Amino acid sequence: MSSTWTASSPEPSVADRRRVRSIGILGPGQAEVLTYEEAPPEQGEVRVDTLFTGLSAGTELTFLKGTNPFLHSSWDAGRGVFVEGTPSRSYPIQALGYMEVARVVDARSDAVRDGDVVALAYGHRTGHVVDPSNSVLTVLPDDLDPLLGVYVAQMGPICINGLLHAAAEQRGPAADLALGDGVRDRTVLVTGGGVVGLLTGLLARMHGAAQVALADPDPRRLAAAEALGLIPVVDDGPDAVWSWCTSRWQHGPADVGADVVFQCRGEASVLAGALRSARPQATVIDLAFYQGGAPELRLGEEFHHKGMTIRCAQINRVPRGLAGSWDRRRLCQETLELLAVYGAGIREHVVTDVVPFDDGPALMVELAARRRSTIQAVFAV
Numbered sequence: 001m002s003s004t005w006t007a008s009s010p011e012p013s014v015a016d017r018r019r020v021r022s023i024g025i026l027g028p029g030q031a032e033v034l035t036y037e038e039a040p041p042e043q044g045e046v047r048v049d050t051l052f053t054g055l056s057a058g059t060e061l062t063f064l065k066g067t068n069p070f071l072h073s074s075w076d077a078g079r080g081v082f083v084e085g086t087p088s089r090s091y092p093i094q095a096l097g098y099m100e101v102a103r104v105v106d107a108r109s110d111a112v113r114d115g116d117v118v119a120l121a122y123g124h125r126t127g128h129v130v131d132p133s134n135s136v137l138t139v140l141p142d143d144l145d146p147l148l149g150v151y152v153a154q155m156g157p158i159c160i161n162g163l164l165h166a167a168a169e170q171r172g173p174a175a176d177l178a179l180g181d182g183v184r185d186r187t188v189l190v191t192g193g194g195v196v197g198l199l200t201g202l203l204a205r206m207h208g209a210a211q212v213a214l215a216d217p218d219p220r221r222l223a224a225a226e227a228l229g230l231i232p233v234v235d236d237g238p239d240a241v242w243s244w245c246t247s248r249w250q251h252g253p254a255d256v257g258a259d260v261v262f263q264c265r266g267e268a269s270v271l272a273g274a275l276r277s278a279r280p281q282a283t284v285i286d287l288a289f290y291q292g293g294a295p296e297l298r299l300g301e302e303f304h305h306k307g308m309t310i311r312c313a314q315i316n317r318v319p320r321g322l323a324g325s326w327d328r329r330r331l332c333q334e335t336l337e338l339l340a341v342y343g344a345g346i347r348e349h350v351v352t353d354v355v356p357f358d359d360g361p362a363l364m365v366e367l368a369a370r371r372r373s374t375i376q377a378v379f380a381v
Contacts, residue, residue, distance in 0.1 A: 156335025192265025
């Protein structure tokens with residue numbers, strides 16, 4: 001079944017409008033292909049046809065499962081808090097996602113040209129009209145597999161921002177801060193072997209880490225990590241990861257564990273394990289998305305006695321003082337550098353499912369119900 005909704009826009013001629021399909025959520029457990037009519041671009045705008053759109057399962061499935069905090073409370077941006085009351089988001093949700101690759105078919109802006117293949121974020125839609133003044137469009141190089149462009153607009157920058165926070169923790173917001181300043185010649189643990197964890201581990205390796213280990217309970221993800229040159233650590237119990245780190249990385253008396261930990265798995269117990277796995281006074285860079293409470297996170301234990309720091313690194317905030325030099329365009333360009341080095345390996349070992357666009361809702365429902373697993377799913381239009 002498909003649903004129809006209409007985008008509000010000036011009334012063009014009927015001939016200039018087109019029908020666009022999107023993957024939306026009607027309610028918990030209900031993913032559907034929706035349709036709507038789209039007006040043509042105005043002067044300064046760009047119309048694109050989607051080639052690929054990637055699934056960010058960690059975020060998108062929270063809407064499908066009904067656990068996303070925006071569905072239950074309202075985000076007060078001015079005060080920076082969630083407050084009870086009218087939710088910020090409600091069903092139906094017309095489109096989700098932020099990992100799109102598209103071809104420009106009608107450029108009424110000097111930002112791009114017709115025929116350019118670009119990476120941008122507009123959700124799972126078969127096409128879109130974009131205002132380049134309000135969006136970051138990155139033209140993909142001709143020698144890059146366009147499917148890998150799904151990482152350029154947001155997923156790659158999320159991981160780049162994690163390394164940037166590690167660098168700022170090590171050096172402060174220096175004008176000449178380099179992306180590797182937080183990991184170079186250091187021992188690095190990544191907890192969580194999903195897309196964010198794998199890309200973050202590759203970035204740490206690319207920028208000079210002495211060793212990069214990745215911990216996860218899933219054999220498939222550990223195999224991907226090993227194939228990409230990371231050290232796989234089997235997370236098969238509450239003591240497995242910290243025992244491995246503290247026995248492997250010994251810096252001195254009562255000084256054992258990872259120099260820096262990137263926490264990329266949205267479970268409070270894993271964050272607690274990350275604190276145990278790091279050496280005293282280290283920083284855990286947290287890129288995970290937690291949806292519930294945190295009874296496993298006991299702040300009177302390792303956090304207190306080892307003098308730890310937990311630094312949340314999310315894409316809407318680079319480290320304080322660096323917004324001028326590290327804007328979204330630079331994060332996108334750094335992602336292209338990663339793909340230039342490791343693109344073939346990422347395509348082989350990280351992108352596990354490429355399915356037709358219209359099969360996207362069924363795949364999402366199966367993933368939410370844990371009837372299927374994936375590392376990276378991509379919907380091809």
